[in-house]
Amino acid sequence: KMSVPDYMQCAEDHQTLLVVVQPIGIVPEESFFRIYKRISAVSQVNVRDSQRVLFIRYRHHYPPENNEWGDFQTHRKVVGLITITDCSSAKDWPQTFEKFHLQKEMYGSTLYDSRLFVFGLQGEIAEQPRTDVAFYPSYDECETVEKRIEDFIESLFIVLESKRLDRATDKSGDKIPLLCVPFEKKDFVGLDTDSRHYKKRCQGRMRKHVGDLCLQAGMLQDSLVHYHMAVELLRSVNDFLWLGAALEGLCSASVIYHYPGGTGGKVGSRRSQGGSLSAEASNRHRPGAQEVLIDPGALTSNGINADTSAEIGRAKNCLSPEDIIDKYKEAISYYGKYKNAGVIELEACVKAVRVLAIQKRSMEASEFLQNAVYINLRQLSEEEKIQRYSILSELYERIGFHRKSAFFKRIAAMQCAAPSIPEPGWRACYKLLLETLPGYSLSLDPKDFSKGTHRGWAAVQMRLLHELVYASRRMGNPALCVRHLSFLLQTMLDFLSDQEKKDVTQSLESYTAKCPGTMEFITLPDGLKLPPVPFTKLPIVRSVKLLNLPTSLRPHKMKSLLGQSVSTKSPFIYSPIIAHSRGEERSKKIDFQWVQGDVCEVQLMVYNPMPFELRVENMGLLTTGVEFESLPAALSLPAESGLYPVTLVGVPQTTGQITVNG
Structure with missing residues (x-):
């Protein structure tokens, strides 16, 4: 059973090759992540002598049990391993190299290739030319890291391409092996391997697998053809789990075609390099269907090809934006039949929501999210629960469900301080609670509450303010407690019962005894400023x-020294003509x-x-x-x-x- 869901998954991840980057031995965390950042920047590589682009997904932690689902969906398979180590003396080298081999064994069955980056070792060993090991004097002197990674990815491509060609070639007479997910293996013991039903199942699963390999190898159109064939074969034998996977593959390839900018919310197009290459050039390197290549200039603002007439011949197997969602629904309904496929079902829901968010179909997206909420996984750790609720909150925010987003963010905040956590994270709890305020129409500026009618649900807002007070107290910040309690009393007075009024004022009295309230702004660590709260309602x-x-x-108005009858504008010291004007009459009044x-x-x-x-x-x-x-x-x-x-x-x-x- 796959245990750890990746809540950041998006449809275009299906075209990526998974590479794990890990330290061996004691490597300073800062140094590791500095190198990891440089490695993970090489996420898109144009393959030499080919017009294809490879996309790489890097992880510094990946559960080995998830790797066992690599045959089911190849983007889950760890195909590359890069290890980083500190080694300063030649006598430590054999032990270091042995550790590298042990690390490889963890993912051994799926790895296409691996690399070891050694920092600090100089001398005879470091000068021997090797393909699988790179030596660098220090973390500051390693200019060639990116070049090494590009070469490594090219070697992954060579293995991928040979596997694709090997599996795609129909060797009639050869028995096609039956690909399985881990929990199925025991179910197929003793089955009649010569039956038509069994052979179709083998063919359908292998066809779907080849579709995955084509998608990873940058051959979008070929993958669509294979997925369609797999869907027909698997549907005919009611192989529902793998039928779901074939449908999801179809969705992923179609999403990659329609939305070259990606659906994961990452900045910039994932297809910026090599996105507008000629079809003729790509055809030189392989037989089969023409490659679908996208001209970024032909895209509308919502990321869908504007003029599809020219693409019809090339993309006839591609699903329309509406069909993508229908097929996601169907795939998820099949996954739902298997309790061991909970993670797959959950991730498919999240991927569909990201697509619907781009299509601005919020109500349908919320249905997928609602389904994701109720998918039962194994007993999650507190950290995993926080991650799960935070991502749900982020996705609800993305589709414009601000109050629902705030609801899940508040649950994540409460989880940070769960009783089962040995050291509750009250700062993280407080920070998440602050982020929920806009969703509940709540600001911390009392001026926003002086204008007209009250916005939002007062009962929920009061609960939230009480939680902010409690989190402030647990953080050991009485000044914050006083500020939030003052705000609660000032803005929610009309909604408090007599008993609540007593409770709030008693709490305020006890806090102000330790820390008197002020009329100064309070600045929080993240730069947010809390304005002062004057009690304009009490009394x-x-x-x-x-x-x-x-x-x-x-x-009083001073009398003119020139005498009443003379206008101050007059050039004469004395005039017998009294020139009273209304303006002067008025000017006797003071303003x-x-x-x-x-x-x-x-x-x-x-x-x-x-x-x-x-x-x-x-x-x-x-x-x-x-x-x-x-x-x-x-x-x-x-x-x-x-x-x-x-x-x-x-x-x-x-x-x-x-x-x-x-």
């Missing part, structure tokens, strides 16, 4: 009245009430909505427009009090227009 303000200054301090530097007052009518006494230790004015020193007031309001007058004071420090916000 609730029913009326606001800006008071004039006392009469003795009130501003300001408060004065810079004087104590100014605002009268409020407030009441306490809480079911307990509300002690406000710091109540001040929130203003904009003018620099303003707010002088805080303290008050105590009885439970569910009626309207209560409060006067708040402050001193404007500059002139201008002041806005009192709260």
Whole structure:
């Protein structure tokens, strides 16, 4: 039974050759991943003397039991092994080379070729020319790594091509072996190998296998032909598991044809090199059907060939975008008949969703995802559960199901802190919870909640805020607890029951005893800034009245030194004509009430909505427009009090227009 699903699988992975890169002995992690990054950059190679392109998929960890499914789908087969080792002295060399051989044995039956990269060994051994070993003085002096990998991939291609030609040639009279998945082997003991039914099964499975090899060898059109023939043969003998695989092969080849940019969400086209080569050139190297080659210029914005008339002759076996999904559905229904094929079924669902996301068919994609959720695998580790839920969340996000995406991301967050984990990852939990906020229409800026009606489900939002508070506490960050609790009280007050109001305020009181709340921004490690949360709802303000200054301090219009009758615009010191104008009459009125530097007052009518006494230790004015020193007031309001007058004071420090916000 294949145990470990690859949630990042996409349809175009079926055309890749799988190469595992692993360290031998003690290799510094940083050095290993520096070399691994350079190796994995060589993911696309134009084969010399051929117009074909090989695609390589690199993994630094691959479970050997998954490798046993390599006959079922050849992209699951480890065909290349690259090992990286540190070896500084000649006496360690024999042991190092022995370890390399042991590593090869792990994947032995499927490997086409392997390489050993040795770092640090110099001298006689390192100077002997070898194809399977490359010696480098250090991790910094290894310019030829990429060239070595290209040569290695060419050697993989030679083996692949010989296998393809060997299997594709119909040797009449020879018995075709029956390819099996691991759990089938015991079922075929004692079967009549001469029956027509058995022979058809062997032919169908081998035909499907050849389709896989053609797809990997860069012969898309040939693979389509083989897959179609395999589907007919396997359907006639009700070989459902392998029929599903043949249908999925058909889907993969068709997806590669229709979507040369790929479906995995990776940047850039996977077919950028060698994508528009001439069909004549490719025909020189092999017999059979013409190669399908795509001119990137002929693609529309959604990645489907715009003018298919010229392609009909060449791609008649290719499924249409709609048929691809129908065939995926059929393949998945066949996989579902076998409990040991759960991983295959799950990965097929994920691949179909990635295709539907490109086709913008969200509702159908959600059906595939719903199916993926209910596929039972073996008992997953906590880490695997986190990965599973995170990928489901990402896929729901991709098809525009933001709330469903948030739902699964929250489950992943909870999994990070599961009781069964010896060291719960509260930081990872907190980070994932923050990422769920947009899906639940929740922002952490209180200003977003002051405008009009409440958006989203308040009950879910409150639960999420409580979880953020709890995660903050477990991370040992009381300032974050205070900020989130303050936000909860300020924005969700209308939805809290009396008991919840008591609980939240008691929690807030205990946290602020350790870490008082501030009006500063809190910056999180990933750069996110949490704005301050002023309690503009506690107590609730029913009326606001800006008071004039006392009469003795009130501003008055100064009388003109020139006398009332003379306009300030007049050139004359004195005029007997009184030229009153309405404008001047109006100008006697002053357009300001408060004065810079004087104590100014605002009268409020407030009441306490809480079911307990509300002690406000710091109540001040929130203003904009003018620099303003707010002088805080303290008050105590009885439970569910009626309207209560409060006067708040402050001193404007500059002139201008002041806005009192709260």
